[in-house]
Amino acid sequence: MDFSPIIAPLWTTVSWLIPLMLVIGLLQTPWAKGYIGELVVRLIARIKLDQHTYRRLHNVTLNTPDGTTQIDHVFLSPYGIFVLETKNMRGWIFGSEKQAxxxxxxxxxxxxxxxxxxxxxxxLKALEATLGVNPEHLHSLISFVGGSTFKTAMPANVTQGIGFIRYIQSFQQLVFSATEVDALLHTLQTGRRAPTLATHREHVQNLKRRSDPTAERLCPKCGSALLIRTVKSGAKAGQQFWGCSGFPKCRTMQSF
Known part of the structure; x- marks a missing residue:
């Protein structure tokens, strides 16, 4: 009996179904979600923000005393420098400014x-060190994309969808001249790490090392060693944290 009339349609279906399932699986990975979220922000910014007024760089990796840090988007303008972190998330979001x-x-x-x-x-601290600007002119901005819903009150600089555009455009006081913006852009372009796969891999390794409690850590502010310390009194007595060995000159602390 010839089964080819039955097998052929099944094989045709399977031949496109398997790649489709692989693509769907890939799109669910954290890397893909992050990349898609950043693309959405890039597209919105390209449409809504004048490119001559708001100069932009994306996927900026900078050296820090404890390795590297990677910034999703930087917008340099006469009204300040806007540092944007993208979160591509669904569901309900709960949080406040002071919660870890x-x-x-x-x-x-x-x-x-x-x-x-x-x-x-x-x-922001890495950009401040790289550009040598007044920290008052650096503005932190978070953009949630992906259809999430805030279930707690959020600060004005935590936005959804195109809300980051309104926040950026709410700053209208000139703090930099056009020449200064050009100079800042040049400094950042020359001071950043090359946006290559090798840079990304090194950054990922730095993240893993920093999450290892046994690995040596350096203070991101002064470059001294970070030490494990213990809270001796108060409501958090007994809890451990990373404290700068340069204390009391440097009071940097990081959660353990």
Missing amino acids: QWTQKLYQRSFKFQNPLRQNYKH
């Missing part, structure tokens, strides 16, 4: 993630 971790609730499951404002703080 925020919560994503999706399909009755909860997931913790680092407060993006704290994450972006390191980006």
Whole structure:
């Protein structure tokens, strides 16, 4: 009996179904979600922000005393420098400015993630060191894309969708001349790490090393060694944290 009339249609279906499933699986990875979120922000910014007024760089990797830091988007303008961190997330988002971790609730499951404002703080400090600008002219900005819903009150610089455009455009006081913006852009272009796969891999390794409690850490502010210290009194007595060995001259602290 000839089964080819049956097998041929099945094989045709399988031949496109398997690649489709692989693509769907790839799109669910954290890397793909992050990349898609950054592309969405790039597209919105390209449409909504004048490219001559708001000069932009994306995927900026800078050297830091403890390795590297990677910034999603930097917008340089006469009204200040806007440092944008993208979060491509769904579900309900709970958090506040001072919480170390925020919560994503999706399909009755909860997931913790680092407060993006704290994450972006390191980006601001790296840019401040690279550009030598007044920190008052650096503005932290978080953009959630992907259809998430805020379930707690968020600061004005934590936005959804095109909200980051409104926040950027709300700054109308001139702080840099056009010449200064050009100079800052040039400094950042020459001071950044090359946007290559090798740079990305090195940055990932730095992240893994920093998450290893046994690895040596350096203070991102002064470059001294970070030491494990213990809170001796108060509500947090007994908790451990990373403290700068340069204390009291340097009071940098990081959660353990």
